[in-house]
Every structure is written in structure tokens, then in C-alpha cells.
Amino acid sequence: MSRHSLMVDAVKRGKYSKLFEYLIARQGDEWSTNFQELEALLGFALPNSARIYRPWWANDNRNGHSQSMAWTVAGWKTTAVDLNNETLTFRKVKDMDVTAPAKPISDTSNRSVAPKMDDFREELKAHLMWGKLQQMSSVVIKAGDLHRSVGGYPTPFNRMTMCCNAMYQEQRGEDRVIERPNKGYGATLTIEYQLPRG
Template identity: 30%
Template sequence: MVVLRAADYARLAALAEDAEDIVAGRAGLASMEQEGTVPGEVVALIINDGLTPVAAWRRHRGLTQSDLARRAGLSQVWVNRIEAGKGHGTPATRRKLAVALDAPEWALDGLGEADELATEKPIMDKQTFKNEIELQLDHARQTGKTSLLISAGEIHRAVGGYPGSGHRMPICCAALRELADELNADLVSSPPKGNGASLAYRFSF
């Protein structure tokens, strides 16, 4: 049996801990090289300015929402919705955004809840559909359009759950009809059975 003085034991333990720290540090660096890092400016925009990760990365890259939408092959309305925290998009959408922003995909998930977000079911009540319609109308007004054609299929896709067996197309159509009546929109297309993706109205400003 070997007996060590307390001071020698403490020195050896410290060396062992240093070795473990070095191994952990090297592993962390390798992970960063493989998965990417988040620039300090992006972190500051998220913490200090309260921006969502996508908005912070876009600002960091010097892009407009229109630029990002074009690069990612998405609508500007959908990019606006994601940046406002009103939607997260599918995993495929986040991959497109990550490529367009030259950012690690995980860094666009905010608090690292990618798996939870990917499986989260969208809320599909009448108010949610109305909110999406109003968001698109507001964006159209802000960009100087004089009218906007909106279909139920387009709205349901933006909210989520369509196409799919669990869609709520009748509720979506009811929301679209109610807002169309309130804003005196013109009926452009009506499905034979009354409710369907082809239901469309033109809203004029």
C-alpha cells in the first residue's frame, strides 16, 4: 500500500481535474466546429433587444425580411410570423432558414426546444385563423398593396394542420367569411360544398 501526504494527494487530484477539463474543453471545441456557434451580436440582439433568434440572425446578416424570404423560398408573411413568435415552422422550414442565414439550425430554436416545437400541434380555433388573416392583411397594407386575395387553403397552411386528416377547414372557412363580411370583401371563389380550400375573397384597402 502506498501512502501519500495530503498535499501530494491534493496536487494529484488537481492535475486529474485539469486533465478532465482539457478533455471536456477539446470536446466542446470539436462540437462547436461541427455544429457552429452563435455570434455575440446575435446573443445581444436576443437578450437586449428582445428579438427572436431568426430576427436576430437576420439583423446580424444585414438582411430584410423580404431578402430572407426570397433566400429561403418562403413567403414574407410567414417569415414575419416566425420572427414575431407567432409560429415556428416545420423542421424543413427551419432548415431553409438556417441555410439562408448561414446559421446552425439549433441556434434558431431559441431555448433548444426543437423536438418539442416540431411535434407541437397548432391551435386551430376560429380566432387563430382570424389572427392569421389579419396578419396578412396588415402586411399587405404596410407594403402598399391596394388589395389582397386570400384563400382558406392558404390561411390553413400558414396556421398549420393542412393538408392532413386533422384539418379544421370548416372553422377556417367560417373565420374567413366572418372577416370578409366585416370588411366588405368580394367573393372570388366558393367550393361546391360551401367549405373548402378554394374559398377565396379579395380584400380591398
């Protein structure tokens, strides 16, 4: 049995099977919805983390998160996640590779201003909080991925130095730099942050 077949089987038996079946059957390439409509479809309330942390909506099926497996295995991705208004859009992906790396947490392709230091700090802390909620012992974050989550990368609002500074400032004694660019700043900067944070 292929990996994809195993994933489909797991999703069909999982908590978010109704969302999977709905997306498989849905016509069109886009579905704009809200959290209340999703809860009505699922038959239960979304967890608090879905309303607080954008990483909950990440298009990542590599770590066995049942919610993201439901839409990615069905061939869809989340975009335009708005936690304040509790809305989002599902968009069909043509020939989606279910083994692909995680996509950005939210669709920030329409960013009209350059990100600020607080944007990077907030996104970084969201990743760390997500790891804590998943009871992980550490979270590995790469600057390029973090910047894509915030938006403005690689153009036109590239603030990679600021992004790396935010990562360095969060670093503590027990954390480990896995990869450091030659000049210390760049998309390949990768830091493993230990959890929980002290």
C-alpha cells in the same frame, strides 16, 4: 438571361445581399438563429414588421419582397419562426423551384392541438396587415393556404369549416368572393379583401 439569373442579380444588389451571400456559402442543411444575429450579419435593424407580422418571413419570392428573395434564391426557406422569442430556423431546400407558390408562413407541422377560430382570425388579419404595409389595394386569400399557414391541414387537425367561417366573418361589402365551393366551405374558397380596411 434566365429569370433565375435576373433574380440572383437583383438579390446581390439588394438590401439583403449579405444574408444571401452567407446562406450560399454556409455548410450544412439547417441554421437556427435569432433576430439579433441576423441584424449583426446584415449591418442594420430589421423592420418593425419583421417582429410583428409572420407574413414578413413567408417563403414567397413572387412579389419581389427583397428579404424572402434573399433566402429563397439562395435555396433556403424559413421555418419555426417564433416572434415572441425572436428566433427562427433556415433550412436548405433541395432543387428549390424559385417560381414555386408561397410556402406556409411558418412551420406548423408539429402542431399538437387543433387550431381555434382565433388562430384563423389572427392569421387572416396578419395577411391583411401585411398587404396594408405593402400599400396593396387588395389581398386575395384562399382557404387552403390560410389553413396551411395556421397548421393542421390537411391532417390530422383539419378545421376547414372553421377556417372558411373566419374568412366569411371578415368579409365586408366591398370584398369579393372569387371562388366559392359547392357547399360554401372548402379549401378552394377564395376571397379578395379590399384595402385598407374601414
